[in-house]
Amino acid sequence: MKIAMLTNNYKPFVGGVPISVERLAKELRKQGHKVTVFAPDYGFDPRYGQVEEDDVIRFQVTRQKMENGMVYPKLVSREIWKGFKEHEFDCIHVHQPMFVGTQALYLGRKYQIPVIYTYHTRYEDYLHYIPFFREEQAGMWRKKLIWFAKETVIPGYMKWFTNKCDLIFAPTPGMQNRIRENGTEVSMAVLPTGLDDSFYIEDEEKTKTIRRQYLGEEKNGHLFCSVSRLEEEKNPIFLLNGIRCLKEKLPFSFRVLLLGEGSMRKELEVLAEQMGLSDTVVFLGNISNEDVKQYLYASELFLFASKSETQGIVLEEAMAAGNPIVAVRASGVEDVVKNGINGYMTEEDVEIWSDKAAELIQSPDYRQVCMEALKTAESYRASRLAAHAETLYRQCMERKEEMRYEEHTKSGKEHSAASVFRLFKTS
Numbered sequence: 001m002k003i004a005m006l007t008n009n010y011k012p013f014v015g016g017v018p019i020s021v022e023r024l025a026k027e028l029r030k031q032g033h034k035v036t037v038f039a040p041d042y043g044f045d046p047r048y049g050q051v052e053e054d055d056v057i058r059f060q061v062t063r064q065k066m067e068n069g070m071v072y073p074k075l076v077s078r079e080i081w082k083g084f085k086e087h088e089f090d091c092i093h094v095h096q097p098m099f100v101g102t103q104a105l106y107l108g109r110k111y112q113i114p115v116i117y118t119y120h121t122r123y124e125d126y127l128h129y130i131p132f133f134r135e136e137q138a139g140m141w142r143k144k145l146i147w148f149a150k151e152t153v154i155p156g157y158m159k160w161f162t163n164k165c166d167l168i169f170a171p172t173p174g175m176q177n178r179i180r181e182n183g184t185e186v187s188m189a190v191l192p193t194g195l196d197d198s199f200y201i202e203d204e205e206k207t208k209t210i211r212r213q214y215l216g217e218e219k220n221g222h223l224f225c226s227v228s229r230l231e232e233e234k235n236p237i238f239l240l241n242g243i244r245c246l247k248e249k250l251p252f253s254f255r256v257l258l259l260g261e262g263s264m265r266k267e268l269e270v271l272a273e274q275m276g277l278s279d280t281v282v283f284l285g286n287i288s289n290e291d292v293k294q295y296l297y298a299s300e301l302f303l304f305a306s307k308s309e310t311q312g313i314v315l316e317e318a319m320a321a322g323n324p325i326v327a328v329r330a331s332g333v334e335d336v337v338k339n340g341i342n343g344y345m346t347e348e349d350v351e352i353w354s355d356k357a358a359e360l361i362q363s364p365d366y367r368q369v370c371m372e373a374l375k376t377a378e379s380y381r382a383s384r385l386a387a388h389a390e391t392l393y394r395q396c397m398e399r400k401e402e403m404r405y406e407e408h409t410k411s412g413k414e415h416s417a418a419s420v421f422r423l424f425k426t427s
Contacts, residue, residue: 006100010039020193027386073099097161114166159183171311172335194382210298222254225299230262233308245354296321320377
């Protein structure tokens with residue numbers, strides 16, 4: 001099978017979508033399929049450190065960037081169109097509804113192949129990356145426009161776009177329900193982002209090195225971890241407040257490793273110092289995907305506060321390393337965390353959140369909760385999910401072929417009827 005994957009962001013940009021695209025493409029290739037990824041060309045800015053890869057076609061983008069480093073693709077890409085002329089793709093898997101999304105719809109219609117879309121992002125939660133949509137800088141009328149965009153424009157566009165596709169992948173059952181409630185009527189299936197087999201293998205020497213680096217020789221010290229971009233929608237200020245409360249409740253010392261970069265980093269570092277957390281919280285910045293797992297294996301508890309997850313890939317990764325989760329209740333989290341079994345999720349209340357974290361790490365059942373986290377992670381193996389994706393692709397292609405046959409038959413009958421009518425008319 002020849003599969004075209006289209007995405008508005010890809011590595012070296014750091015985020016959940018690039019991870020999802022890379023892992024699915026990798027596993028499908030292992031299973032013998034030809035996967036071509038169409039992704040932005042970040043070469044105009046050497047700070048990205050872009051590395052060229054086989055089977056990745058880079059397309060030109062504008063020089064404009066959002067605050068989080070995401071680029072704006074052009075509305076029409078010559079590189080994408082050229083790639084489609086040179087390859088005979090069997091299906092298109094697009095990962096965003098805008099920019100590459102509209103091109104995917106056109107190319108699917110042009111080449112009569114199915115278009116599959118994965119709903120990765122709740123776009124209404126990310127409008128603030130565009131300067132015009134920052135509410136703190138907006139007057140009354142602009143705030144009304146922002147509200148209108150969030151409540152009407154984005155849901156309306158998503159309904160239109162998804163109903164133009166042949167199949168929608170939702171990362172979780174909860175997100176599938178949300179999409180359906182918004183008016184999507186086409187076929188849907190749940191397909192989470194999978195975990196590479198390497199995530200289930202610990203490098204014990206690296207684990208020991210990390211623990212020694214951040215705990216020294218302190219035998220009773222504990223190491224916790226959190227992974228997310230340092231941006232507003234990830235709720236990092238709540239996380240720091242929760243850690244401060246947790247510090248007051250635990251009878252032993254601990255450190256928290258914060259993996260991730262973002263526009264709020266300097267603000268958060270200052271805030272951590274003001275809270276007296278300079279020796280507790282360590283800001284590590286961006287860490288490669290390969291190295292993230294080592295920090296997770298070195299940790300005993302995964303702390304999370306984001307409210308904007310569609311599936312919580314990092315939660316799956318943390319569980320694969322045996323970490324129980326303490327998180328704020330939100331979409332994406334609810335489909336992964338089972339209260340009291342593989343972790344806890346709470347309301348957005350620092351006292352309740354820190355109580356659960358303190359309870360879990362001191363619980364006599366802590367090891368059992370770790371084992372349950374590992375069991376949860378097993379269901380996210382990328383090889384199994386890629387095989388499921390292949391089955392869904394083929395079913396979608398078969399439906400598309402049946403529709404073409406029905407349309408051809410219908411048009412043939414109409415043509416025959418019209419011909420007979422003309423014969424009678426001329427006689």
